[in-house]
Amino acid sequence: MVEFVAPQPVPVTKPEQQPIQDPIAPIPERRVNVATRVLAALVIIIIWVLLSMTRSQLLLLAHPICSSGILPIPFCSWGSPIMDPGEMFDWPDGDIILRSTHNTKTRDFRVHRLFLSCASPVFKDLLTVPQCTSPPTTVCVFNMDDPPRAIELILRFIYPSSFPPVLDDLTTVSEALIIANTYKIEVARSRLRSSLVRLAETEPLRVYAVAYRLGFENEMKVASTHTLPINIPALAQLPDEFKFVPATEYHRLIYLHTRYRNEAMAITTRSQPGVFDALAGAFGILRFVGSSATGEAARAAMLKAIVDIIMKGTPLDFGSLALALETDYGIGVDAEGIGNIIHSVLEKINALNLTV
Numbered sequence: 001m002v003e004f005v006a007p008q009p010v011p012v013t014k015p016e017q018q019p020i021q022d023p024i025a026p027i028p029e030r031r032v033n034v035a036t037r038v039l040a041a042l043v044i045i046i047i048w049v050l051l052s053m054t055r056s057q058l059l060l061l062a063h064p065i066c067s068s069g070i071l072p073i074p075f076c077s078w079g080s081p082i083m084d085p086g087e088m089f090d091w092p093d094g095d096i097i098l099r100s101t102h103n104t105k106t107r108d109f110r111v112h113r114l115f116l117s118c119a120s121p122v123f124k125d126l127l128t129v130p131q132c133t134s135p136p137t138t139v140c141v142f143n144m145d146d147p148p149r150a151i152e153l154i155l156r157f158i159y160p161s162s163f164p165p166v167l168d169d170l171t172t173v174s175e176a177l178i179i180a181n182t183y184k185i186e187v188a189r190s191r192l193r194s195s196l197v198r199l200a201e202t203e204p205l206r207v208y209a210v211a212y213r214l215g216f217e218n219e220m221k222v223a224s225t226h227t228l229p230i231n232i233p234a235l236a237q238l239p240d241e242f243k244f245v246p247a248t249e250y251h252r253l254i255y256l257h258t259r260y261r262n263e264a265m266a267i268t269t270r271s272q273p274g275v276f277d278a279l280a281g282a283f284g285i286l287r288f289v290g291s292s293a294t295g296e297a298a299r300a301a302m303l304k305a306i307v308d309i310i311m312k313g314t315p316l317d318f319g320s321l322a323l324a325l326e327t328d329y330g331i332g333v334d335a336e337g338i339g340n341i342i343h344s345v346l347e348k349i350n351a352l353n354l355t356v
Contacts, residue, residue: 089155096127097141100148107148109155110139119158122183150175157188167195170203174210174241181214193219200226209241212249221355224253228260228354229311256356260349264307267348306342310349318342 094110117124127140144151153176156165167173173195180189196219200207204226211219232238232254242250318335 097139099141099143100151102147115158119187120183120185146179147175150179154179154188170199170206177214197222206239206241209245213244224256224356252356260354264310264349268306268345
């Protein structure tokens with residue numbers, strides 16, 4: 001008898017799987033140690049540099065960061081003198097104190113006599129008086145009846161490492177100019193005078209009065225030109241700076257405005273002897289819309305309207321002029337055409353360079 005034996009299953013051998021490499025494998029210990037040491041060295045160097053910097057250098061370093069708004073305001077101001085640039089004029093090694101006693105308020109600026117003497121020959125002489133030649137342990141106090149903001153602005157010109165002064169406030173600029181004139185601080189006076197010319201574009205009357213008070217004839221002339229678009233007699237009140245301007249100087253300014261109007265009228269009439277006819281003919285932009293306007297009345301109204309709008313300065317509103325002519329005199333005028341004539345007159349009158 002034959003016995004049948006079932007075949008045994010052959011074991012299947014699986015290929016060995018290669019271990020999958022972890023993409024976030026740890027850095028070898030040696031590389032970690034090297035990176036840590038380099039980072040620690042950089043931190044130590046940065047701390048050493050910061051500790052070795054002077055107070056003024058730290059102020060200059062922090063100013064653009066805090067003023068840029070990257071850091072929150074509390075971080076820049078809480079418990080830190082960095083956001084108060086005025087404190088940089090409180091040098092621990094300063095050998096002289098400029099004491100402002102303006103309006104019963106006192107503020108001290110502890111600075112260096114070397115800087116003051118180099119910037120001002122007047123300070124150089126004043127600092128040789130007995131109370132300022134005492135031993136180095138005693139700090140000389142020099143009283144000044146000037147606003148602290150003006151003294152601080154002057155010091156910003158004298159100290160080369162301070163923040164650049166901002167010259168956008170006419171009151172402070174004029175106060176600082178008085179100090180610069182009194183103590184002959186040329187490094188500040190030249191820059192401050194230049195700022196007057198720029199400020200004359202926006203505040204001509206105030207600049208005119210300030211320039212007169214300080215004896216700056218050139219700045220007065222520049223400011224007087226910028227006052228021409230202003231109807232001064234119609235002002236309810238003049239700027240406070242005019243309390244230092246005598247009546248003769250005020251009359252000089254008013255006379256300039258009278259000359260300007262007369263020249264505008266003369267140039268308009270002379271350059272366009274038939275301005276009324278030119279508008280009606282060559283430009284083809286004038287028409288009568290009513291029978292009430294006679295030839296001479298319309299001609300006089302047109303000349304006066306042109307001069308009036310010139311006296312108002314820029315921007316010139318030709319649309320309003322055209323509407324007024326049509327409403328008051330029954331004259332229809334194209335704004336673009338009359339604008340061309342007015343610009344032509346303006347070029348000629350501005351070429352005269354009228355000043356006080």
